[in-house]
Amino acid sequence: xxxxxxxxxxxxxxxxxxxxxxxxxxxxxxxxxxxxxxxxxxxxxxxxxxxxxxxxxxxxxxxxxxxxxxxxxxxxxxxxxxxxxxxxxxxxxxxxxxxxxxxxxxxxxxxxxxxxxxxxxxxxxxxxxxxxxxxxxxxxxxxxxxxxxxxxxxxxxxxxxxxxxxxxxxxxxxxxxxxxxxxxxxxxxxxxxxxxxxxxxxxxxxxxxxxxxxxxxxxxxxxxxxxxxxxxxxxxxxxxxxxxxxxxxxxxxxxxxxxxxxxxxxxxxxxxxxxxxxxxxxxxxxxxxxxxxxxxxxxxxxxxxxxxxxxxxxxxxxxxxxxxxxxxxxxxxxxxxxxxxxxxxxxxxxxxxxxxxxxxxxxxxxxxxxxxxxxxxxxxxxxxxxxxxxxxxxxxxxxxxxxxxxxxxxxxxxxxxxxxxxxxxxxxxxxxxxxxxxxxxxxxxxxxxxxxxxxxxxxxxxxxxxxxxxxxxxxxxxxxxxxxxxxxxxxxxxxxxxxxxxxxxxxxxxxxxxxxxxxxxxxxxxxxxxxxxxxxxxxxxxxxxxxxxxxxxxxxxxxxxxxxxxxxxxxxxxxxxxxxxxxxxxxxxxxxxxxxxxxxxxxx
Amino acid sequence: xxxxxxxxxxxxxxxxxxxxxxxxxxxxxxxxxxxxxxxxxxxxxxxxxxxxxxxxxxxxxxxxxxxxxxxxxxxxxxxxxxxxxxxxxxxxxxxxxxxxxxxxxxxxxxxxxxxxxxxxxxxxxxxxxxxxxxxxxxxxxxxxxxxxxxxxxxxxxxxxxxxxxxxxxxxxxxxxxxxxxxxxxxxxxxxxxxxxxxxxxxxxxxxxxxxxxxxxxxxxxxxxxxxxxxxxxxxxxxxxxxxxxxxxxxxx
Numbered sequence: 001x002x003x004x005x006x007x008x009x010x011x012x013x014x015x016x017x018x019x020x021x022x023x024x025x026x027x028x029x030x031x032x033x034x035x036x037x038x039x040x041x042x043x044x045x046x047x048x049x050x051x052x053x054x055x056x057x058x059x060x061x062x063x064x065x066x067x068x069x070x071x072x073x074x075x076x077x078x079x080x081x082x083x084x085x086x087x088x089x090x091x092x093x094x095x096x097x098x099x100x101x102x103x104x105x106x107x108x109x110x111x112x113x114x115x116x117x118x119x120x121x122x123x124x125x126x127x128x129x130x131x132x133x134x135x136x137x138x139x140x141x142x143x144x145x146x147x148x149x150x151x152x153x154x155x156x157x158x159x160x161x162x163x164x165x166x167x168x169x170x171x172x173x174x175x176x177x178x179x180x181x182x183x184x185x186x187x188x189x190x191x192x193x194x195x196x197x198x199x200x201x202x203x204x205x206x207x208x209x210x211x212x213x214x215x216x217x218x219x220x221x222x223x224x225x226x227x228x229x230x231x232x233x234x235x236x237x238x239x240x241x242x243x244x245x246x247x248x249x250x251x252x253x254x255x256x257x258x259x260x261x262x263x264x265x266x267x268x269x270x271x272x273x274x275x276x277x278x279x280x281x282x283x284x285x286x287x288x289x290x291x292x293x294x295x296x297x298x299x300x301x302x303x304x305x306x307x308x309x310x311x312x313x314x315x316x317x318x319x320x321x322x323x324x325x326x327x328x329x330x331x332x333x334x335x336x337x338x339x340x341x342x343x344x345x346x347x348x349x350x351x352x353x354x355x356x357x358x359x360x361x362x363x364x365x366x367x368x369x370x371x372x373x374x375x376x377x378x379x380x381x382x383x384x385x386x387x388x389x390x391x392x393x394x395x396x397x398x399x400x401x402x403x404x405x406x407x408x409x410x411x412x413x414x415x416x417x418x419x420x421x422x423x424x425x426x427x428x429x430x431x432x433x434x435x436x437x438x439x440x441x442x443x444x445x446x447x448x449x450x451x452x453x454x455x456x457x458x459x460x461x462x463x464x465x466x467x468x469x470x471x472x473x474x475x476x477x478x479x480x481x482x483x484x485x486x487x488x489x490x491x492x493x494x495x496x497x498x499x500x501x502x503x504x505x506x507x508x509x510x511x512x513x514x515x516x517x518x519x520x521x522x523x524x525x526x527x528x529x530x531x532x533x534x535x536x537x538x539x540x541x542x543x544x545x546x547x548x549x550x551x552x553x554x555x556x557x558x559x560x561x562x563x564x565x566x567x568x569x570x571x572x573x574x575x576x577x578x579x580x581x582x583x584x585x586x587x588x589x590x591x592x593x594x595x596x597x598x599x600x601x602x603x604x
Numbered sequence: 605x606x607x608x609x610x611x612x613x614x615x616x617x618x619x620x621x622x623x624x625x626x627x628x629x630x631x632x633x634x635x636x637x638x639x640x641x642x643x644x645x646x647x648x649x650x651x652x653x654x655x656x657x658x659x660x661x662x663x664x665x666x667x668x669x670x671x672x673x674x675x676x677x678x679x680x681x682x683x684x685x686x687x688x689x690x691x692x693x694x695x696x697x698x699x700x701x702x703x704x705x706x707x708x709x710x711x712x713x714x715x716x717x718x719x720x721x722x723x724x725x726x727x728x729x730x731x732x733x734x735x736x737x738x739x740x741x742x743x744x745x746x747x748x749x750x751x752x753x754x755x756x757x758x759x760x761x762x763x764x765x766x767x768x769x770x771x772x773x774x775x776x777x778x779x780x781x782x783x784x785x786x787x788x789x790x791x792x793x794x795x796x797x798x799x800x801x802x803x804x805x806x807x808x809x810x811x812x813x814x815x816x817x818x819x820x821x822x823x824x825x826x827x828x829x830x831x832x833x834x835x836x837x838x839x840x841x842x843x844x845x846x847x848x849x850x851x852x853x854x855x856x
Binding site: 040042043045048107110113115116138142210242244358359362363364471472473477516525527 | 618632633634635636639645646647650651652653654655656657658659660661662663664665679681702703704706708709710713716717721722724727732733734735736737738741744745748749751752780784787789790
């Protein structure tokens with residue numbers, strides 16, 4: 001038997017970004033004992049990187065906004081393969097969740113009459129994003145953290161879960177290691193909420209940190225839960241591209257929301273060149289109207305820079321491929337031009353986009369109030385994830401819940417900016433509530449020593465092979481490069497088949513990975529263990545993407561460049577079959593109830 | 605500076621002790637210190653321990669001392685440093701070492717818990733919402749920019765040199781207390797705690813914390829001094845004391 005420390009909670013939440021914290025707060029408020037595991041220190045999760053805001057139809061800035069418009073925007077953005085019930089709940093509940101943050105101490109920017117201010121964002125018909133300058137994510141996570149620490153939640157920092165433990169199909173615990181001493185930990189729990197975020201580290205160019213290796217996706221998959229929509233990966237149109245060391249770091253969409261424009265090396269605003277049919281009536285057809293929209297003119301339509309992220313990314317790739325890119329292989333994003341329109345533009349920019357100003361000034365020697373930025377697409381978000389029940393967030397495995405980025409459904413084929421921060425608080429709360437309810441109705445399960453042994457033995461193998469084995473980082477880099485090149489923004493059957501073939505040898509290399517030293521805070525070891533998750537999600541993305549023979553939202557195929565109406569009727573589900581192999585299937589999307597259908601029609 | 609080699613002298617060790625190791629590595633345009641550390645970790649020392657997350661100055665994980673200066677490694681460009689001599693990188697020295705560049709900062713999380721939580725006034729509107737003016741929230745927003753990198757704690761002599769972790773919560777948590785105290789909605793009174801258990805009096809305004817703050821929060825002038833003033837106004841003002849005695853002696 002391996003040595004390990006045991007902790008026991010009614011509800012265990014894995015992941016301490018916005019979704020995990022919100023779930024933990026909700027569960028503990030209902031009176032159950034809660035453990036919260038974070039891969040990093042508390043408050044460092046990727047939520048801090050969210051910049052632009054939280055989408056919620058508060059109607060503080062434009063009184064035409066309401067949940068129906070938000071719902072219709074989310075469905076349109078997701079190209080109608082969303083879980084419509086989740087989109088409905090999200091649009092209805094987001095305003096209450098935002099107001100709740102204020103009651104817990106969040107200080108959003110204000111309107112003139114003292115209400116929460118809202119800003120424009122891509123794909124949202126009205127100004128809808130509650131925000132704090134361009135550091136909204138930090139405000140959200142800090143508010144939840146500072147509220148949560150007084151709730152009696154047991155926080156296990158710098159701890160990584162490597163396996164979920166099941167008993168007769170129900171999830172009853174989790175096994176992992178803490179970084180500081182490298183000791184194993186067993187968490188017994190009656191219900192588990194996965195809130196582990198995304199998969200960005202499967203790609204070479206990403207806005208995600210080292211943590212985003214698809215752990216929750218993989219834990220769920222290995223526990224025989226279903227994943228869905230894995231072909232839909234969001235490439236954010238504006239990541240930094242120069243200097244090389246900052247490549248991929250996010251440049252918030254709020255730059256465009258505040259009037260920033262995209263241009264090519266001929267100075268042309270290329271976003272006007274192609275406006276998708278389903279957005280034509282909502283989009284400005286001249287620069288003047290677009291500018292008026294960003295300045296709050298309710299009669300104006302939004303500029304094409306604020307079309308959905310999938311579309312903007314593809315337009316940027318088109319410009320670069322056609323030789324109209326910027327010197328370092330991107331395009332120009334310019335906010336400095338607004339000095340032609342408003343007085344004190346530099347001050348205005350610094351006030352509205354303070355962290356962007358800093359980021360470019362410090363990392364790229366660029367003053368964004370004076371010159372344009374160079375930007376290009378960066379892997380940002382995965383729409384796909386654990387398939388959950390829309391109302392309870394429970395997966396296909398009893399007792400296993402998921403919320404936030406690692407769950408799927410609300411976003412369909414493409415997520416709108418700002419819908420992630422609202423997603424995590426709406427469904428984080430729901431997951432916490434229902435996990436607690438589930439836990440209360442359960443007796444503790446029994447822990448299978450064999451499952452523990454297997455996990456522990458697997459985890460120490462890299463040490464047995466020692467420093468002479470394959471380097472963990474080298475395997476990671478090879479995988480990232482392959483996924484970037486073959487399953488990236490523009491995909492084809494041929495390339496994806498090559499990726500699938502490439503995954504086999506990479507898996508073999510991962511099994512030969514060795515690390516030196518000892519178990520205390522050893523990043524090489526951690527990277528070695530993360531490879532299993534990265535390889536699993538990469539395979540899920542690739543297989544799902546091959547199966548969807550059309551282009552929709554974040555999934556674009558060269559060989560099937562058009563949307564296919566017959567493909568709007570199903571989602572692609574990934575599961576592990578009895579032989580331990582990955583299996584793909586299509587599951588039909590339930591028909592929209594007539595009242596929601598009507599909402600979509602009204603908002604067209 | 606493409607293609608040139610620079611040497612990074614990194615402290616490696618743990619609570620039992622450690623020493624500096626030299627790692628030469630190639631540096632290219634735009635690199636930051638954290639990039640060099642990652643490069644060394646990937647090729648020369650897989651087990652080199654370092655904390656990092658966002659790599660964009662937003663999460664406050666990669667705090668260390670670069671050539672003796674408390675810095676975020678992800679925001680320290682190599683072209684700001686003299687590369688002709690080795691660049692020294694060591695962990696934050698105010699906190700107990702765990703391994704290499706990673707320190708035990710858990711005290712900060714405990715200290716924060718001891719500060720009384722946010723307690724808002726009843727909502728202003730029937731729908732349960734509040735009204736606040738932009739200038740009022742801005743005062744607090746400055747403090748809420750804090751990314752909890754703990755560089756201010758690292759450089760504060762009360763903590764670093766005198767190790768008064770039991771008596772003093774440090775600049776980070778005074779900023780946190782200030783954010784609560786000056787929050788337009790907050791009704792809690794933390795003055796007595798600030799004096800007695802949070803030790804605001806130990807700060808003697810050397811402003812070292814303000815200098816190292818990567819978020820440029822004016823820690824001393826905008827947060828700590830106003831808190832000191834509150835303590836003096838409420839607990840030391842003789843005239844107010846007489847007033848309080850006459851009005852029934854409410855203690856704060």
